[in-house]
Amino acid sequence: MPYHRPIPDSKTRSRFAGGVDAWVQAEKYIQIALVLPSGAFIGWLIGAWLDSRFHQSWIVVAGVVLGIIAGLSAAIRLAISFTSGAQGNDANGATGAGKEGSGKGL
Numbered sequence: 001m002p003y004h005r006p007i008p009d010s011k012t013r014s015r016f017a018g019g020v021d022a023w024v025q026a027e028k029y030i031q032i033a034l035v036l037p038s039g040a041f042i043g044w045l046i047g048a049w050l051d052s053r054f055h056q057s058w059i060v061v062a063g064v065v066l067g068i069i070a071g072l073s074a075a076i077r078l079a080i081s082f083t084s085g086a087q088g089n090d091a092n093g094a095t096g097a098g099k100e101g102s103g104k105g106l
């Protein structure tokens with residue numbers, strides 16, 4: 001099987017690339033920071049609505065707890081995906097330097 005060299009990355013960057021990269025990184029951190037409170041708030045809203053529908057008083061607490069759990073798991077998934085994407089790994093954990101381009105998907 002012939003070896004095909006990977007196309008080299010161009011090192012030329014525009015003068016705005018550093019500023020845009022900083023904004024993208026800040027957006028990623030803000031997204032992680034807002035997921036947990038958003039999950040708790042949405043859980044509280046759903047729990048309060050279910051409390052009013054079923055005339056119970058404990059569902060709002062369960063909604064907040066489930067919202068916190070969902071927000072925490074989403075924040076962890078986002079943090080893992082952002083850190084693995086920053087290192088340049090693919091889905092299998094291999095770096096881009098040793099990939100073979102066979103095209104067979106095996």
